[in-house]
Amino acid sequence: MNEENKIKLQAYLDGELSGRDEREISELLTTDHQAQLLLAELRMVKSALHGGEPELKLPETREFYWSKIQKEIERAGQGPVSQSNSWWKPVYARFAGGLAAACGVLVISFIAFNNGPTKYAAGEVEGSGDEMGVITFRSDAERMTVVYLFDREADDIVDSSAD
């Protein structure tokens, strides 16, 4: 059995194979003893992990742990109430990225049109920051520069809204 089929065998176990691949692996399992053994091994690990997630106790008392969190919450000065009382904040948070990107495009287009073509025919630049990421794309042929701004913590936000 080749490596590709071995990995497909695992996808079969996890229910992640499409119809045709699934039929192929089902067929393979009826004839290939090694495939049967490997599937049994993978199944054993899956089942062991499902029933055996390690359980740990936090090595700090409730009071001490909470006091550190409370201190940090108070230091940050941000909480659910301050956000919920201001109707414009969620709206601002939702559209801030788009607004910033639009402003970026306008500013860069303005500079580009006033300074004429740059020495770059087309280029892509990625900027980095802790919280906000920036990617710009410039095409002189199209006489256009596009700036994408994105929140690096967007995953958390997606999680929160799509929970």
Next chain:
Amino acid sequence: MSQSQDYTTQADELLVKSSKKGDMLAFEELISRHRDKIYARAFSMMRNEDEALDLSQEAWVKAWQRLIQFQGDSSFATWMTRITINLCLDQLRKNKRHRAESIEVLDEESGGVERQMPVVTVNPTEGLERTELRKRIDEALGKLSVEHRTVLILHEFEDLEYKEIAKRMACSIGTVMSRLFYARRKMAALLAGFKRDELQ
């Protein structure tokens, strides 16, 4: 009866509702209920007590700040765990920048020694008490590489699909599949190894 005593009998949903209104005592009760699970998840991923403690605290602070975004479509515990996992993944990425790419790391996707390992045919976990099984799994997880451990945790403990894991680990689905495959193979060998040691 004091106010704090009342919280202990309330469901998570009610505590979340109160917390959203700024009730920190309700939030403290939520922490008290779920802190061990959140810490355990952070520890499973980081394998370092101090980092796990710091990240679990950070997760709670983030949760407080973003509580308004929690709509209750999943359980509060699931939502909290996802925040914790994202923080751990960020930290692991930062840590990775500081560690040199070794041959072992490069072998994660292609299999390395796991390609040569014979299939484990006897179930080494059969007949083990739950506590013993957990202990062995914890020890085995500690011996896996960061990439293998992370993919196993996300798939087996978090029940995430390949696509979702790929998104979170910022890699392709193919990479997730091969990492998961070799992680499981190594896990099988480690569990079988523990059994052999015991027999000897």
